[in-house]
């Protein structure tokens with residue numbers, strides 16, 4: 008994986024003590040870099056700060072590289088023998104692009120380098136005003152640098168706009184999206200997770216469940232118009248965190264499924280991004296409950312996240328066992344949207 012992925016997050020100066028602690032904790036656990044590459048970001052298992060700290064606004068330099076490449080979007084499973092590979096469009100080589108984490112008040116200086124063969128661009132939902140939100144079209148081989156002030160805390164989507172909205176549907180549905188977390192500075196330090204859902208409309212075959220071996224697919228405009236996604240990617244891959252469905256009779260989904268581990272009874276924070284570009288995510292914790300959304304008490308079982316939006320969700324998994332973060336639209340669950348959480 009190119010080192011530019013790391014550069015997107017660590018080329019910051021000066022760096023605050025809090026961020027330094029977070030970086031150190033993540034690197035020590037071997038999770039930080041892997042988390043960025045994978046699109047999942049475990050900030051810290053052990054809180055570094057017992058009390059809130061004052062964070063001075065700083066300059067964050069972020070480099071995102073737009074490119075086109077082939078990525079694996081579904082594992083070898085009972086549903087997709089041999090897995091599915093896809094002609095993707097990416098930021099820094101991965102779906103989703105890297106998680107960007109800044110503090111409220113920071114000036115975020117973005118450099119978009121286009122190393123691909125077609126026009127790409129950037130749109131940051133964390134900013135306001137065309138000159139701060141949009142890169143405008145960046146041609147192949149060119150780059151653009153601009154900045155915005157991260158004034159609003161929360162988690163926000165960023166994505167490619169195509170060429171001034173022309174083709175935005177294909178660029179987002181092909182993987183050009185990610186999340187940016189703007190920290191208020193007074194969040195309670197807890198274990199954090201980052202999950203991005205995104206749809207994929209694949210040209211190969213009549214449907215995703217034919218059982219045929221998949222070759223390399225690409226964007227299907229007709230399926231997109233019909234709102235008929237083949238896969239819902241969870242951090243860039245369908246069934247990435249789901250080993251199987253069933254107990255008495257099982258449907259094998261991913262023999263190499265990754266997992267989220269928590270402690271029973273501890274508060275956890277989830278940055279959930281719905282990149283869309285079409286469907287809502289009916290976000291639910293199977294066997295759990297949502298305690299707060301974006302800082303507001305909720306205590307509800309399901310929270311709807313529209314395409315192009317995101318939510319900061321906090322919850323406690325009260326007892327030991329397996330919980331299941333999922334899109335409660337069961338068609339989207341079957342298409343790959345979910346993740347198991349193991350509480351010990």
Ligand SMILES: [Cu+2]
Nearest residue numbers: 127128167178
């Ligand atoms: Cu693009």
